[in-house]
Amino acid sequence: AQSVTQLDSHVSVSEGTPVLLRCNYSSSYSPSLFWYVQHPNKGLQLLLKYTSAATLVKGINGFEAEFKKSETSFHLTKPSAHMSDAAEYFCVVSVSGTYKYIFGTGTRLKVLA
């Protein structure tokens, strides 16, 4: 069965410093993986997705993620945090054949001035 584990429930960084949000996945098949962001009182917005075409995936707002099969990881990074990045981030795996999403428990990113 597919699943994702977000290793940190809360992450705090200073503005201008790098961001790392960690996600490990479990899948019997080649997975489809996504990162979504949710700002307060807003819907979920797709940041990026892994499509098996390239292991380094670039998304919106300067975010990127690297698919590492050997480590079963799909960590989200950004070189320099901005105050507007403060939000909840969800790692998602899509169940093969059904396209059903399995969400991680989320990581709340706090950006300090």
Add this chain to the structure above:
Amino acid sequence: EAGVAQSPRYKIIEKRQSVAFWCNPISGHATLYWYQQILGQGPKLLIQFQNNGVVDDSQLPKDRFSAERLKGVDSTLKIQPAKLEDSAVYLCASSLARDRERSQYFGPGTRLTVL
């Protein structure tokens, strides 16, 4: 391109009352999803439609929750009667059937408070 629309944005009801939520997906998106997001948790899929047929409703509490998607476009989710534990944000999402990765696009959600 217009996004996924949901209404109402907020709803407060007493327990044992009924409530309905409405969703209008992105034009042309054949697949529609309803999720329940309890505070502090990730969204949980309640039901998935492909056009107007149900693909997956295994996590829908069918004794109190119902959903329909008439004509394969708009959808409504109903709770009758509501319980305190139904307090959550209800998210609607849609995706293109022909998108192999089936990226889902979410609406702003309806925040339900059951008193």
